[in-house]
Amino acid sequence: MKFRAKIVDAACLNHFTRVSNMIAKLAKTCSLRISPDKLNFILSDKLASGGVSMWCELEQENFFSEFQMEGVSAENNEIYLELTSENLSRALKTAQNARALKIKLTNKHFPCLTVSVELFSSSSSSRIVTHDIPIKVISNSVSIYLPALKTMKSVVEKMKNISNHLVIEANLNGELNLKIETELVCVTTHFKDLGNPPSCNTSQDRRPEDMAEVHVDIKKLLQFLAGQQVTPTRALCNIVSNRIVHFDLLHEDVSLQYFIPALS
């Protein structure tokens, strides 16, 4: 996994810093998803039902003069990290009057996001400040095609009467389960032979039958499903264990992405 990016424009730097400050104010830890054309900040604070969730997307070419990344595998070209939001915003504060800012993924004693700032200094040489922000690389993520949304919706609607939260789990064998569990009863609906998109993580050291699971608020899931009037051209979901579920729908030329963070 590799990532290096550089910002040289002062306005872009300020903008990026402001985004980071905003995220630091909203959540203690956040997930950062790096893909070839964008950065997503996803609040991964475990939220009780009724809380606010957020995700933030930046087109990388609006900020970075240089941007190179290499994901886990050629098919699954993304990097998923977790970090303490305040660490990033404090490191960026250094860069207020910087000549250039470089961010890269490093692994010194521990995986880090290294922010390297080149400052103007009084003498001819510039001063370099580096900050190593410890991160956690998130794995255990499964992508799977969704069953018919109408079916999912009717199942979840019935489940809503029994429990407030539900577990969505899926594996690389094309199996997806929706489970609810209360003191009195457990109900699971199994969907099979759904198929996994080719961008799935094949290089990881995991068996295809291993499930990635996430607990979500049933109302949020239902809200998403109820909103789908038309069958999409393509519908898939990406589950990052215990972090977030990401629904990716394509209707003709309209793309809809819906993120539901995991419950605490």
Added chain:
Amino acid sequence: VLKCWMNGSQVKVFGKAVQTVARVSEALWLDPSEKGLALRSVNSCHSTYGYVLFSPVFFQHYQWSASATVTDNDIPLNLNCKLAIKSILPIFRCLTSLERNVEKCRIFTRSDKCKVVFQFFCRHGLKRTHNVSFEESQPLKTLLEKNMCTNLLMINPRLLTEAIVLLTSNQEDVTFAVTPGNFCLKNSSEESLDLTSSVYSEMFFGPEEFDFFQVGFDTEITFCFKELKGILTFSEAIHAPISIYFDLPGKPVILSIDDMLLEANFILATLSDYPSKASSPQSLCLSQARRSDWTLSSAKASKSRNSQAPESISRTAAKRLFPKDPSKSSSTVETKRASVNGDDISEVPETVVSDTEAGPGSSHPTKFSCFGAFYSEQQEHVSHPLDSLAIASDSEEDASGR
């Protein structure tokens, strides 16, 4: 007897010095002499020592006359004035208003009443008088020579202050790493980072940013962040560059400001490199609990000690020469070592300090090595052959005890 006068702007500088030295511990020594007026303080675990000397030319008027001599050698008795910080600090709290309003400030001593009097003659005919009681007590002084240090850097304090602000740190320690080619300011390295660790930051300076850059060998020293900040503020306030003298890790770092009118030295203990001794605290700035453990263990250790020749000799010598005044000695444990409070004066060479730490059951890490070598002035009055023995053991090669 001390008598000196200052104007408003001099009071501001003097007050700044008081504030800076006051950060070190609960007590401050006012030590006037023919060289000028010195402020001294040392903290209870002897990891920080602050000293500011105002030369006589700093003042509008400076008069120091020693009182009656005591010994046969006609050596004058110094005024050993120990003040509580909470008595003196409020006097110099609002420096900008002092500078604006004070036309003249008089400081004089009344040894008959054990008081130091600070009189401010302010605008509009106002006169403010503070009578501060002092306790007669020997201040600790240090034998350390700046010139014995291999590495010396001199820099505009503003640059370091800016750098420190950028180190996004809530850690207690800071590390200076030097090579002949550059200087690096960084957080002290932690071996294992995890998601909850703080950010590790580094900032590099080239030699051209320094007024003077002399590095004998590559080295890294780690010491208390908070102390450094206080000293840099003082240095900036008097618009003088700060000189940093240091050596191997474990040896103290000396932060020094040398102006025509005043001289300031702050000596801070640095984290030692010796991993074998004891548990390693992440920070040099020991919590109160640890400090008391340490003093207790040192008391135990010293009792059982027979083998450490220099220490026992100097201690017995001290006892023979200067009988302890039981009424004055406060913390009995501390007086067994280089005494801050009492009249029990002992010379404590560097090796002794570290050996104490290695005593049985001592959980106090040697890392917290101090700049032992404290002595009290009265030693000078009696040239005892044992004194030189004790001094001789305070040599840089003598690190074996650790």
